[in-house]
Amino acid sequence: MFRNKLTALEHPTPDAPIDCSNRVQFANTVLWLEDQKIRHYKIEDREPLRAIGTPNWEKNWEAAYEQYKNDVGMMKVNGPVEELSWLLSYAVRLEYLDNVETFKSFTADRVNELNKPSKPTISSSNPFDNLNLVGGNFAACVEKLAKRLNHSTHVDPAITLEASARLIYEKLRPEALNQPKPEGKAFPIKESEQFMFADKNSDEAAKILRLLQIQSVRNVQTSVNENIVAIQEITADPKTDSKLGKVGF
Amino acid sequence: MVVRPYDQELKYIEKINSHSYRIKVGFQPNMKVEGIFYVNNHLEKLMFDELRNACRPGQMGGFLPGVKQIANVAALPGIVGRSVGLPDIHSGYGFAIGNMAAFDINDPTSIVSPGGVGFDINCGVRLLRTNLFEKDVQPVKEQIAQSLFDHIPVGVGSKGIIPMNAKDLEEALEMGMDWSLREGYVWAEDKEHCEEYGRMLNADPSKVSMRAKKRGLPQLGTLGAGNHYAEIQVVDEIYDKFAASKMGIEETGQVCVMIHSGSRGFGHQVATDALVQMEKAMKRDKIETNDRQLACARINSTEGQDYLKAMAAAANFAWVNRSSMTFLSRQAFAKQFKTTPDDLDMHVIYDVSHNVAKVEEHMVNGKQKTLLVHRKGATRAFPPHHPLIPVDYQLTGQPVLVGGTMGTCSYVLTGTEQGMNETFGSTCHGAGRALSRAKSRRNLDYLDVLERMKTLGIAIRVASPKLVMEEAPESYKNVTDVVDTCHAAGISKKCMKLRPIAVIKG
Numbered sequence: 133m134f135r136n137k138l139t140a141l142e143h144p145t146p147d148a149p150i151d152c153s154n155r156v157q158f159a160n161t162v163l164w165l166e167d168q169k170i171r172h173y174k175i176e177d178r179e180p181l182r183a184i185g186t187p188n189w190e191k192n193w194e195a196a197y198e199q200y201k202n203d204v205g206m207m208k209v210n211g212p213v214e215e216l217s218w219l220l221s222y223a224v225r226l227e228y229l230d231n232v233e234t235f236k237s238f239t240a241d242r243v244n245e246l247n248k249p250s251k252p253t254i255s256s257s258n259p260f261d262n263l264n265l266v267g268g269n270f271a272a273c274v275e276k277l278a279k280r281l282n283h284s285t286h287v288d289p290a291i292t293l294e295a296s297a298r299l300i301y302e303k304l305r306p307e308a309l310n311q312p313k314p315e316g317k318a319f320p321i322k323e324s325e326q327f328m329f330a331d332k333n334s335d336e337a338a339k340i341l342r343l344l345q346i347q348s349v350r351n352v353q354t355s356v357n358e359n360i361v362a363i364q365e366i367t368a369d370p371k372t373d374s375k376l377g378k379v380g381f
Numbered sequence: 382m383v384v385r386p387y388d389q390e391l392k393y394i395e396k397i398n399s400h401s402y403r404i405k406v407g408f409q410p411n412m413k414v415e416g417i418f419y420v421n422n423h424l425e426k427l428m429f430d431e432l433r434n435a436c437r438p439g440q441m442g443g444f445l446p447g448v449k450q451i452a453n454v455a456a457l458p459g460i461v462g463r464s465v466g467l468p469d470i471h472s473g474y475g476f477a478i479g480n481m482a483a484f485d486i487n488d489p490t491s492i493v494s495p496g497g498v499g500f501d502i503n504c505g506v507r508l509l510r511t512n513l514f515e516k517d518v519q520p521v522k523e524q525i526a527q528s529l530f531d532h533i534p535v536g537v538g539s540k541g542i543i544p545m546n547a548k549d550l551e552e553a554l555e556m557g558m559d560w561s562l563r564e565g566y567v568w569a570e571d572k573e574h575c576e577e578y579g580r581m582l583n584a585d586p587s588k589v590s591m592r593a594k595k596r597g598l599p600q601l602g603t604l605g606a607g608n609h610y611a612e613i614q615v616v617d618e619i620y621d622k623f624a625a626s627k628m629g630i631e632e633t634g635q636v637c638v639m640i641h642s643g644s645r646g647f648g649h650q651v652a653t654d655a656l657v658q659m660e661k662a663m664k665r666d667k668i669e670t671n672d673r674q675l676a677c678a679r680i681n682s683t684e685g686q687d688y689l690k691a692m693a694a695a696a697n698f699a700w701v702n703r704s705s706m707t708f709l710s711r712q713a714f715a716k717q718f719k720t721t722p723d724d725l726d727m728h729v730i731y732d733v734s735h736n737v738a739k740v741e742e743h744m745v746n747g748k749q750k751t752l753l754v755h756r757k758g759a760t761r762a763f764p765p766h767h768p769l770i771p772v773d774y775q776l777t778g779q780p781v782l783v784g785g786t787m788g789t790c791s792y793v794l795t796g797t798e799q800g801m802n803e804t805f806g807s808t809c810h811g812a813g814r815a816l817s818r819a820k821s822r823r824n825l826d827y828l829d830v831l832e833r834m835k836t837l838g839i840a841i842r843v844a845s846p847k848l849v850m851e852e853a854p855e856s857y858k859n860v861t862d863v864v865d866t867c868h869a870a871g872i873s874k875k876c877m878k879l880r881p882i883a884v885i886k887g
Contacts, residue, residue, distance in 0.1 A: 319623070319776055342766070349772045353573055360562060360569035368565020370708065372542045 137220040141169055141227065152212040159184045159193055161216060162200075169223040172204050265290060319343065387436040394448065400870040404464075409452035409671050416451040417803075418466030421866045424858060427815060428470075444472030445672065451480055453671040459484040459491025459680075461745050461752065465804045467759050468866040469813025469858060473499065475674035478758030478814070481807045486680055486740065486751045492668065493685045494677035495655045495692075497755035499736035502651060502692055503699035504609075504643030505576075506733055506782040508793065509707060510629045511714065512726040513636040515615045518882065525613065525717045526840040526883035532709040533611055534603040536844025536887045541602030543705050550598050554586040557697030561704035568728075571707065573771050575732040576761060577739070579700040581693035588691040589647075590654045597647030597698055602705035604642050606845060606887030608811075608852055610784075611710065612639045614791060614879035621876040624777035624795050628730045630877060637879060638714075638727075639791060640706050641784045643736070644699040651695045655688040680753055689738070696737055703732060730793075731771075731780040733760045735810045741769075743805050754805055762796035762808040762873045770796075781873050785860040786812045787841075787852045787886065788834050791879045792864045800872035808873040809864065812857035825850035840883040852886065 138146035143164070151157050163181050166172060173181075180196030183189050206218055228235055264270055274289040277296050285292045302308060321339050329335040393408035397417070402425075404416030420428055431446040445453070447470045454476055455464035461483055470479030475496020484491040518525065534541055543566070545553070553560040558579025561567045572579050586594075604611060616635045619625045630637075644651075662668070662678035662685070670677065678684035707729065711722035718725065738755045745752070763770050763779040770779040778795035785791040789812070800806055816824070827846055830853045834841045843849050850856070868875045 346772060346775050349775075353772050357569035357573070360572070364562065364565055364569070367563045370565040371544055372709070372712075373544050 134217065134220055137217075137224055140224055141165075141220070150216070152216055155190065156184060158212055158216065159197070162197065162219065165219055165223050166200070170204065170219070170226060172200075384436065387433050390432060390436060400866055404448060404452050404455070406455075409449060409456055411456040411669070411671065412452055413458070413460050414455050414463050416448070416455045416464040416466065418448065418451060418470060419468045419866055419870045419872065421468070421862055421869065423862045424468050424866060427858065431472075444474075447472055447477040447479075450475075450477035450672075453675060454480055454482045454497070456671050457482070457484070457492055457494065457675065457677065458668060459488045461485050461750065462743075462805060465759075465807065467804070467807065467809045468863040469758065469809045469811055469860075471758075471814045471858075473757065475672060475676070476755070476757045479809065481754065481756045481759040481805065483741075483743065483752040483754045483805050484680065485745075486753055489679065489681065491680050491753065492677035493680050493688060493738060493753055494675055494755065495652045495659065495688060496675055496677070497757055498652070498692060498738050499757045500649045500652045501643035501645075501736055502648030503696035503734045504648075504736045505641075505699060505703065506735070506784045507575075507640045507703045507707065508730040508732075508780075508782050509638040509640070509710065509727050510730050511636045511638070513718070514632075515634045515636060515882070517718075518613065518615075518636050521717060522613065522840045522883045525713065526842050526885065528713040528717050529611055529613070529710060529883070529885050530842035532713040533706050533885060535605070535609075535611075535842075535885060537606040539603045539605070539844065539887070540599045541705065542709075543602040545598060545601055547594070547598065550594060550601070551586050553601070553701045554589065554594075554694040554697050555584055556580060557584065558700045558704050560697075561701050561708075566708040567704045571704065571729040571732075574729045574773070575700065576734050577696075579704070579732065581696045583690055584693035584697050585690035586694050588687045589651060589694050593647050593650035593654065593691075593695075596650050597645065600645040600647065601698070601702055602709070603645065603702070604640075604706060604885070604887055605645050606848070608786075609642045609887055610639075610787065611641070611706065611885040612784075612791070612881045613637075613883040614639055614881050616877055617790060617880040618878040619876070620878075621777070621795065621874065624780075624874075624876045625793075627773055627777050628780060628793070628876075629726070629728060630730075637730070638710050639782070639784060639879070640703055640710065642699070642703055642706060644695045644702065647698045648695040648736075651691045655684075655691065658684045658687070692738065696734065699734075700732070731774075731782060733780075733782050733810075735760060741805070744802075752805070754807075756807055758810050758813070759807045760810045761806055762794065762800050762804075763806045764796045764798040764801045767796070767801070767806075777876075778874070780876070781808055783809060783860065783864055784811050785881075786854045786857040787849070787884055788837055788839055788881065789854050789857075789860055790881070792860065793876045793879070794864065794867065794873040795876050797871060797874050803870075804872050808867045812854075812860040812863060814856060815858045816856040818851045818856075821851045821853060821856040822848075825853050825855060834884070839881055841886070842884070843886045845887065849886065 134150060135146050150161055163184065166178060166181060180192060181200060183193055204222065209215055209218055271289040274293050275285055278285045278292050281296055281299050283295055283299060327335055327342065328338045393405045395403045395405060397403050400421060401417055401419050406412040406415055428447060432448050435446045447466060450472060451464050451466045465481045466477065467479040470477050475494060482497060558567065558572055558575060562569065562572060614637045616630055616633050616637065619633060656676050659676040659678045662682055663676060666679055666682065668677060678688065711727050714725055714727060715722050736757055738753055741752055741754050742749055743752050760781045761779065762781045765776055765778045774780060778797060781794040781796060783792040783794060794808060796806060800808055827849045830850050831841065831846065864875060867873045
């Protein structure tokens with residue numbers, strides 16, 4: 133009960149139902165409204181309303197509440213539920229009047245619009261998100277691409293596609309194409325001595341894996357160096373003072 | 382030391398193959414493992430002459446011959462594998478310089494010895510490349526040598542020009558090259574091309590004496606004296622084209638800068654302080670060694686741990702030192718050629734440590750073990766595919782920078798699998814002394830030495846010319862012999878040869 137009004141008033145527990153037949157709860161809610169929102173009395177004049185829970189408090193409190201109803205100008209209503217409802221509405225009205233400019237624009241249409249579930253408006257620009265990765269068509273196309281790029285295929289087309297992507301990234305993207313060819317001779321992989329296995333093919337595979345691993349360690353080292361340089365921007369301040377120097381004897 | 386007639390001593394030394402000799406158990410008392418040393422015909426003669434001289438009656442005092450020192454190290458508690466002598470070996474304090482030995486960390490009796498690291502902790506070599514060629518530098522080599530000499534403080538008692546206070550030093554000791562990075566003296570890429578990424582993580586400046594810090598503070602960013610130098614070098618020959626190109630060296634004639642320096646007085650003080658502590662620890666734990674200079678402590682004792690933490694701080698000091706000189710060299714070049722170090726492509730090819738003890742994983746008799754590897758006057762040389770080397774060198778193996786002597790050439794080698802198996806991934810570090818400093822001073826004239834440099838077409842700037850004969854090529858073994866031995870023995874592989882055109886020395 134009163135959830136909407138309590139939410140509007142930023143009550144700390146708007147979802148907890150208020151039991152109006154419980155006089156303590158009722159009295160506390162009235163006091164919260166007066167203290168936080170309505171503020172009809174000066175702070176010191178709120179004392180009689182505050183005396184909740186002390187021995188024989190009801191008598192004094194009821195008298196004070198009667199007086200309060202008169203003072204805020206509550207109209208004749210039936211029972212505590214309607215009374216509290218009136219007080220809440222009154223508090224909401226006061227809040228509204230305090231900030232008319234802010235709330236003016238909140239018309240019913242506007243609220244409806246705000247309440248509409250927001251649809252995802254960003255449509256994916258990545259065509260791979262919509263790819264069907266299981267169909268036979270996909271596998272056939274991946275194989276075709278691999279053939280075009282002249283690399284071997286894997287039973288799992290997703291892995292084959294990854295290989296194609298890597299090859300394109302390393303060799304065919306504009307930055308890679310514009311890079312000057314590395315100078316010097318390539319590592320003579322075929323003529324180099326046995327690395328791990330007696331079997332020639334396995335050994336060559338092992339060598340290739342080793343080269344790939346070296347390449348990835350090189351990338352790690354390069355990014356470490358970049359980080360060091362970035363930090364040097366902040367810390368570095370090399371100085372020399374030739375006055376300090378003394379040469380020989 | 383056991384003194385036997387020379388021909389009886391020889392019974393304990395057995396030739397394994399054309400490039401290595403075995404030192405059998407029994408050569409010195411209490412040997413736990415065998416010794417091995419790598420030589421070729423020339424170097425072999427030096428080794429055996431040294432032993433023969435020591436066997437003559439009445440020869441006492443001075444350092445023990447290298448073979449005896451290798452054998453004494455083989456008698457230290459907890460040693461595994463073999464005590465290894467590299468081709469550039471010569472007598473040193475406790476351990477010979479050019480001796481490496483590994484100790485099992487999980488053996489409670491294993492020891493750590495400051496004599497196995499040396500006094501110049503993390504002395505090492507750094508090589509910078511440039512995109513300049515000899516023809517660009519030859520005409521201005523005098524100016525650029527002078528410019529380097531003006532930028533890098535050199536010589537005994539020299540002081541650095543990078544302003545540092547006590548707090549900066551504490552941070553630098555803890556952070557190593559990360560400090561240089563933070564302050565902006567070096568590039569991010571420098572760190573990846575450095576052993577240990579230029580920072581020993583177990584460094585603890587609170588384990589370093591006040592005295593060491595006081596000595597170290599003004600010396601940061603200075604080259605030092607002795608065998609330390611900065612050289613402008615030219616790529617003379619390329620043996621391994623692929624590996625060289627991985628290092629950014631495409632052709633002969635390309636110009637590089639080599640910086641050879643260490644932890645200066647700081648490392649020396651750390652080592653001295655530790656030796657005092659360790660003598661006490663030896664008495665307490667009843668550790669017996671064949672040589673008083675082999676002072677050591679159990680790795681897991683307080684003294685052992687304190688030394689390792691202080692040594693790590695000294696190692697960090699050396700990296701900051703080389704980094705500061707990298708910065709100064711880049712400035713000198715940029716000024717001379719009126720451009721930026723970036724445009725000169727002055728990247729660090731690699732930075733190796735010569736004198737250090739490190740915790741590493743190695744296979745010993747088919748089992749993986751955690752070892753404390755002492756390398757004194759030895760360079761780590763990890764093979765291709767080793768996880769601790771930079772990603773750029775994963776296929777070639779770790780670059781090994783071998784500095785020659787003043788006026789002779791330097792080499793870049795790469796690590797091999799065979800080296801990993803035979804020498805715990807270690808190889809030579811330089812030429813190795815043949816004459817003692819005193820002997821060099823007696824036999825050579827410094828003016829002759831300087832004149833020789835001139836005729837070789839090498840610009841030279843020396844802070845203390847009267848000491849230059851100590852570093853003359855005559856005082857050293859032939860670096861080419863040393864490197865060829867390592868290559869022939871398979872413990873590392875030749876990649877390229879560099880020849881100096883300008884030298885800056887202490």
